[in-house]
Amino acid sequence: MLKTMMQLAKMQFNQYNIYKSNFYLFTLNRIVEVIVYIFVWQAIYSQTGNAGGFTLSQMVTYYILAIAFSSIATWGINETMAHSIRTGQINKELLNPLTYFQYYFGMNLGELAFAVVIGIATFIICAIFWELALPVSFLNFILCIFIIILGIPITFFIQMIVGTIGFYTNSIWGMQIFRKAVIQIFSGIVAPISLFPLWFQELSKFLPFKELIYTPINIWLGQVDYSEILFVIIKQIIWGAVLYIIAKKFFNHAIKNITTNGG
Amino acid sequence: MAIIEVKNLVKTYKIIEKEEGLIGYFKNLVKPKYKEFTAVNNVNFSIEKGELVGYIGENGAGKSTTIKMLTGLLTPTSGNVIVNGIIPNQKRIENNKNIGAVFGQKTQLWWDLPVIESFRLIKKMYKIPENEYRKNLKKFTELLDLEELLEKQVKNLSLGQKMRCEIAATFLHDPKIVYLDEPTIGLDVFVKEKIRKFIKDINREKKTTVILTTHDLKDIEDVCDRIILLDKGQIIYDGEKQKFKDTYGRYVIAELIVNNIKDNIILNNAEILEQNDNKLKIKFSHDETTIVKIMDEISKFCNIEDIHMKEAELEDILKEIYKGVHTNVKNNDATSKNAI
Numbered sequence: 013m014l015k016t017m018m019q020l021a022k023m024q025f026n027q028y029n030i031y032k033s034n035f036y037l038f039t040l041n042r043i044v045e046v047i048v049y050i051f052v053w054q055a056i057y058s059q060t061g062n063a064g065g066f067t068l069s070q071m072v073t074y075y076i077l078a079i080a081f082s083s084i085a086t087w088g089i090n091e092t093m094a095h096s097i098r099t100g101q102i103n104k105e106l107l108n109p110l111t112y113f114q115y116y117f118g119m120n121l122g123e124l125a126f127a128v129v130i131g132i133a134t135f136i137i138c139a140i141f142w143e144l145a146l147p148v149s150f151l152n153f154i155l156c157i158f159i160i161i162l163g164i165p166i167t168f169f170i171q172m173i174v175g176t177i178g179f180y181t182n183s184i185w186g187m188q189i190f191r192k193a194v195i196q197i198f199s200g201i202v203a204p205i206s207l208f209p210l211w212f213q214e215l216s217k218f219l220p221f222k223e224l225i226y227t228p229i230n231i232w233l234g235q236v237d238y239s240e241i242l243f244v245i246i247k248q249i250i251w252g253a254v255l256y257i258i259a260k261k262f263f264n265h266a267i268k269n270i271t272t273n274g275g
Numbered sequence: 276m277a278i279i280e281v282k283n284l285v286k287t288y289k290i291i292e293k294e295e296g297l298i299g300y301f302k303n304l305v306k307p308k309y310k311e312f313t314a315v316n317n318v319n320f321s322i323e324k325g326e327l328v329g330y331i332g333e334n335g336a337g338k339s340t341t342i343k344m345l346t347g348l349l350t351p352t353s354g355n356v357i358v359n360g361i362i363p364n365q366k367r368i369e370n371n372k373n374i375g376a377v378f379g380q381k382t383q384l385w386w387d388l389p390v391i392e393s394f395r396l397i398k399k400m401y402k403i404p405e406n407e408y409r410k411n412l413k414k415f416t417e418l419l420d421l422e423e424l425l426e427k428q429v430k431n432l433s434l435g436q437k438m439r440c441e442i443a444a445t446f447l448h449d450p451k452i453v454y455l456d457e458p459t460i461g462l463d464v465f466v467k468e469k470i471r472k473f474i475k476d477i478n479r480e481k482k483t484t485v486i487l488t489t490h491d492l493k494d495i496e497d498v499c500d501r502i503i504l505l506d507k508g509q510i511i512y513d514g515e516k517q518k519f520k521d522t523y524g525r526y527v528i529a530e531l532i533v534n535n536i537k538d539n540i541i542l543n544n545a546e547i548l549e550q551n552d553n554k555l556k557i558k559f560s561h562d563e564t565t566i567v568k569i570m571d572e573i574s575k576f577c578n579i580e581d582i583h584m585k586e587a588e589l590e591d592i593l594k595e596i597y598k599g600v601h602t603n604v605k606n607n608d609a610t611s612k613n614a615i
């Protein structure tokens with residue numbers, strides 16, 4: 013199974029990277045985003061001197077990391093899946109000797125691998141031009157990565173849920189935009205969660221999104237208690253399980269449509 | 276025990292009846308009206324390991340619907356399907372390990388990548404042992420002439436090249452059963468011939484059970500030993516191909532080159548299909564007359580220069596069946612039972 017996953021991941025990665033220019037374009041795109049955010053915040057800091065408890069140099073680190081992690085949080089296979097439903101390709105994929113979820117999880121890993129490569133490239137290039145805060149400890153670095161990894165099943169199941177909508181509509185474009193917007197706002201890509209109103213902060217405590225960006229960066233910067241990290245880990249595992257059940261139920265319900273009414 | 280066992284299989288599709296206009300649209304939203312359509316109607320057959328079965332019938336006869344139920348992609352409305360001891364739509368993944376399938380021009384190959392990458396994926400998905408994989412790859416490469424294609428991106432292949440790769444991919448894991456739903460559609464004769472030869476070779480060597488649907492009856496002539504003929508969702512013949520031809524095709528078509536035609540030619544026991552100045556095409560049955568008698572008769576009307584005869588082909592027979600010439604096939608279900 014692991015070998016199959018690796019091969020699927022490799023293929024999806026290569027499919028993305030078939031044009032080497034994809035890599036350069038995406039990385040360039042990320043760097044431009046970083047520059048825009050940093051300019052905006054430099055202007056804000058020159059007016060107020062402080063925002064959300066971050067110093068300017070912490071804020072710079074925050075955005076560089078946020079943008080570097082952002083593809084991992086927002087990329088995935090929902091469009092690939094919807095396309096396969098639309099074209100009837102799904103009939104062939106259902107004949108594979110592994111489940112649809114396993115097959116797409118492998119592909120999702122490939123997509124994320126590409127996101128990681130772009131993230132690392134973005135990070136390295138930015139580190140040349142700006143002074144970055146390093147992780148406060150090696151343990152914090154490991155925990156930061158670990159929390160990001162816990163987010164992978166969560167975003168994957170959300171991708172599968174959005175992809176499954178492709179059974180019912182011709183285009184999942186709107187849903188995809190919605191999914192991306194929710195993740196971008198609640199994960200802290202747009203702005204650190206601590207800058208949002210209190211109700212928003214309370215809400216995001218229970219949602220699984222801020223652990224995709226905001227929490228890992230704060231662990232990197234040494235601003236999260238270990239007890240809170242433990243809470244976050246448990247929360248993510250529960251969300252992973254809940255989303256798995258929802259995604260699976262929804263998919264099985266949708267697939268019944270195909271198997272009783274034909275493709 | 277047969278490898279495929281189909282009993283009283285029925286598939287009824289529910290189709291939403293669309294009503295005209297805005298009111299119709301809202302009526303549909305509230306309480307959709309369904310029309311039912313039975314695509315497969317009480318089908319029975321059993322297939323033994325290693326058989327090469329041609330599953331034939333006109334467009335819309337229900338061939339693809341049957342194949343989809345055999346693969347587990349479609350749930351039967353009623354009746355049973357058991358494939359290799361498994362009910363396919365209940366244990367799909369387990370069933371998938373035993374089978375391979377081609378559906379028309381849909382491909383399992385990855386569009387943007389070299390063909391060989393898809394083969395590697397298949398190797399890993401089905402856990403094909405390394406030496407087995409190499410052996411198959413080598414043999415398939417030879418039989419289907421894939422040497423040049425394996426490193427090419429799928430999107431750059433022609434239809435025929437793609438289908439050759441697709442067929443190889445389908446047989447790579449030594450499936451016990453292969454379903455081929457119109458694999459030769461749109462291909463040129465040379466590719467068709469390669470594919471036919473491939474299927475026969477693999478069947479001979481590995482006892483692979485193959486069910487083939489096609490509109491090119493040459494595929495059936497070449498590949499299959501047995502045919503199942505479907506008409507409007509029901510089986511009207513199931514049995515050996517040769518027996519089918521013997522039963523319904525006991526006639527000969529002869530083309531004669533003639534000259535000096537004197538009168539209107541009238542023959543007693545033969546039917547004239549075509550006639551012009553120096554050509555005559557006739558059809559007769561061995562039961563009723565012989566070629567010698569016919570030639571005797573014809574020579575009263577003209578001089579025969581040359582004669583060319585051919586046995587009735589599957590295509591001729593089927594055309595007649597569809598036209599209703601052999602009413603006994605269509606109406607008398609007992610014929611098909613006897614023929615098994």
Ligand SMILES: Nc1ncnc2c1ncn2[C@@H]1O[C@H](COP(=O)(O)OP(=O)(O)O)[C@@H](O)[C@H]1O
Nearest residue numbers: 273274275288314333334335336337338339340
């Ligand atoms: N998903 C579906 N919904 C409704 N009717 C269908 C569906 N699929 C096939 N049919 C109908 O069922 C009949 C049999 O179709 P099919 O099995 O594809 O025939 P064949 O493969 O022999 O050409 C056709 O009349 C077709 O229109």
Ligand SMILES: [Mg+2]
Nearest residue numbers: 338339340456
């Ligand atoms: Mg068909």
